[in-house]
Amino acid sequence: MRAVDAVMECLKAEGVDVVFGLPGGANLPTYDAFYDAGIRHVLVRHEAGGGHAAEGYAKATGKVGVAFATSGPGATNVVTPIADAMMDSVPVVFFTGQVRTDLLGTDGFQEADTIGITMPIVKHSFMIQHPLELPRAIHEAFHIARTGRPGPVLIDIPVDLSRADIPYEPASDVSLPGYQPTIEGNQKQIRQAAKALAAAKRPVIYAGGGVINANAAAQLTEFATTDRFPVTCTLMGLGGFPGTHPQWLGMLGMHGTRTANYAMDAADLIVAVGARFDDRITGKLSEFAQHAKFIHIDVDPAEISKNVAAHIPIVGDARHILEKLIVEYRALEADSSRLGDWWKQIDAWRAEYPLRYDDSSDSEIKPQYMVEAIYAATGGDAVIVSDVGQHQMWTAQYYHFDNPRQWINSGGLGTMGFGLPAAMGAQVGRPDAVVCAISGDGSIQMNIQELATCAENKIPVKVFIMNNGYLGMVRQWQELFWDHRYSHVDMGEFPDFVKLAEAYGATGLRFTDKNTLVDDIRAAIATPGPVVVDVRVTREENTYPMIAPGAAARDMVG
Amino acid sequence: MGEPGTKELLSLEELDAAVGLRTGRKHVLSILVENKSGVLTRIAGLFARRGFNIETLTVGPTEDEQIARITLTVDGALHPIDQVTKQLHKLINVLKIRDLEPAATVTRQLALFKIAAEGTARSELLEFCEVFRGHVVDVTKRSVVIEITGAEEKIEAFAQVARPYGLIEMMRTGEIAMGRGRGET
Structure with a gap:
């Protein structure tokens, strides 16, 4: 069979039921195989969205996530998700297309040294040099991704090799003499x-x-x-x-x-x-x-x-x-x-020293209260996916997670733009769960194109944008450590998230009153399909308490 | 060890930490790797990214064509060697690492010296070459090339000796190292 059909068989043998990706020239044969392989493929709008979606899927389900991208720019677009998965030990297998073997090293169209670029940020990678290596490499990749300390594994496949005709036999056991993680403790x-x-x-x-x-x-x-x-x-x-x-x-x-x-x-x-x-x-x-x-x-x-x-x-x-x-x-x-x-x-x-904040205003929504309201409206039961910044810290502080895989965020790398696609992947992996993305007006714009993916595939994530019109965490540091010199952190009231959500085919809402917030959130969650809520919060609120960078724990402030 | 232990007590003061010590000496790491493309890049990249400095590096085949050996030397005064070896172990293509004990190891480098050594100086130099059990591998009217093998110190000693005779250039390999005795390195 064609090597790409063998790829599909390998995916099925590994129990893969859904992948995230975007086709291009160098993985056209693979996409031809997807056409009738019987594996669900979610077409993302940007490869980074696909990579983070695979991460969200993996974190929500405990299974290996899978993402596909073409060569060159497709591959470089998944570099951020790969680095993110490495830092947070997320099991994801990334498949990237590569130019024909006779073009390798010639600066061919859409050629990039994907293996070289990603080498420092993968748990392992495979450069396929012969089509016969493919099935074994795939099984090894899944094994390496999910065992020991999990992490991302990349498989780079030159387009001509993926078209080759190879015999395919179902997987036998993988043998990796240099990889034997210790399981039982001493x-x-x-x-x-x-x-x-x-x-x-x-x-x-x-x-x-x-x-x-x-x-x-x-x-x-x-x-x-x-x-x-x-x-x-x-x-x-x-x-x-x-x-x-x-x-x-x-x-x-x-x-x-x-x-x-x-x-x-x-x-x-x-x-x-x-x-x-x-x-x-x-x-x-x-x-x-x-x-x-x-x-x-x-x-x-x-x-x-x-x-x-x-x-x-x-x-x-x-x-x-x-x-x-x-x-x-x-x-x-x-x-x-x-x-x-x-x-x-x-x-x-x-x-x-309980966690506390001033909530004496009549109607203004404090960001901390926004998280408490989401906690109340979801009964503490939702899968919560955050982006990166102040909203992430407030969510970590005020949403009391009782269960594993209920809290999904980008920790080690701190990747703004992680939230929406990861929530999408989590929802695909757990279709019956209420999945809420809590994002900021900065973070959400870094992968907002995936709203189209959610709308098209009826992936009903509920996105709550904690909108303070700032790159809030950076503003906080400028306030505390850089003498209030707010350099390039004011994002104003752009874009209009309600209109943008509607343009993407999602429901757009705006909440500004704390008195009705819990009920409003409940109603938003009950709305079918993807929903984007622009929640206007206090503009200059700081995340406290805080250990200043390089300070000791006992010197916490706020 | 299936049964739980006895109830004898332990004092927390008794516990010592196995700190990532800097040993202060040179370490020779003998690393067996799968003979696949890109393995050396992975190792070199790991050293660069973790801020470890490689002093010398030698790569060559072994008796098994699937496996290559990388011998590299690292300064244990600058880097915690256990962290270096643990990070190396995480590379899937790395099969085995030995941090060789200097006393139980034979190490060799090879060096070539191109020296002007004109006139009477030449016979003097050749005497030194004898003493160091070196070989003359090329001679012209205006230069000789001498090959020296040995441990690092011997090569450095010869370099000192050769310098006054008009050292034109010197080339040195990295170190190879083999454990003494019957056991495999």
Whole structure:
């Protein structure tokens, strides 16, 4: 059969039910195969939208996302989603077209060195040099993308090779001698960790996105409740532990709660699970959690002792390790009362430093209240996809995520324009869920073309634009650290999002009154099809509390 | 290890961190990789992007044509070697990495020296060449080319000696390294 038909067979064998992409010259044969392959293909309006949609799909479902782009500009347009997937460990397989093999290296039309450009930002990549390599490369790509620490894998296929005739046999097992991720944690280390926990008087569990990737949320909750261990999550880990649980401290880091950051600062033992001590978590590294010993559980050994030295490193899958840790810890029958003083301290912080904002105006919508209203209107049950900026931080603070894969955002790379296409991908993967994108008036314009995709395919995402007419987070930094010199952050009232939504075939709404906001949001969510809501909020509101960049946690402001 | 452990206590003070130490010495990393196109680029790119500096680099085939060996030297005073090797291990095409113990390793570089050494100076130079067990591989009236193999220090010592005789140019390979004894490197 044609190599491209073999590609379709491979996709089916990998359980792919939907892909996102845009055709072009160098992947025409592939698109010919899509014509009657029986695989759902969502035609996006920009390849970056396709890449982020595949990410949103992967994050919402836990399956591997798939995106297709042509050579040259098509491929460079997926560079941002690839980098994003790498930073946030999202399993996505990217297929890019490439010019004919006889044109390679000649600066042919729409030629770009896709493998070279993407090499630093992929988990792995395959440059197909012979059509017979294709099926094996695809199966290896899916295996690499979904196992170990997940990540993006790219397959670059020269157009002439994709037309070749090859024999196709169903997949056998992949063999990758240089790739054998550790799954089971070292039992001795796990036992040591349990003992350290039993000895700890001020422990904190610090969980990251690895808990979500490992499908270990239930185990994390069980582990935390084997005793009264306080839990905080990173931006990527939200939903890994219930946001309404009594042992929940709130998010930690730059815009985390004071309680979470103070607890880290005072802790004697920190259990990091699937987290990587990013600078947005540690603040000033030399003053980070100075009294603590660290247990570090991660599937990627290179993360252990990269930024913060671990006292008990445990390499492996978080779910497996937590299950064993629960057994080991229970067997120690530790005395829970030793944590009494610690909880007294935590409760005092909670009482003194709750998240708060001034909401004394008559009708003006505070951005924080907008998130609270969405939380109320959705009963805390929606899949929430955010873009990047102030709205992202407020959503992380005020929407209390109880479940994994309910919170989807771009953390490591901080990609504005992620939100709408990722929400679209999440909705395609979970057609029965209420999927809300919370975006900013800056972010939304970076991939707004995907409204057309949503309208055409009746993908009913509800988009709430937190509109303050600014690149808000940049404005906040200019206010705080650059003496109020607002350089190029005022976006004015452009465009008219209601008209734009209607032009794209979506429903456009505008909300300006906080008194009716919850009901208005409910009505928007009940409206069939894609809906875009322009929510006008206080223009110059700052995201607090905040650890200034490079400062220590105990010096939080706001 | 299926049964839970005993209840003996542990004090948090007893715990030590395995810090990413800078060892302060040169490390020779012997890396087996799949012999595929682009592997060297992946390794070089990784070093560049993580800010690790490669001092010397040698790439060559092994007895198995599917596998190539990359020998590279890194300064352990500048970089945490465990972080370097862990990052290398993440590359799918990297099969095996050994951080060779200097005492248990034979290392060699090869160097070519083109030296003017005219008149009586030439016989003096050739005596040094003997001492260093070098070979003369090219001679003209106005120059000789001498080949020296050995560990880094020997080559540097010969370079010192050769310089006063009118060193025209010097070329050096990277280092290759093999573990002593019967075991495979």
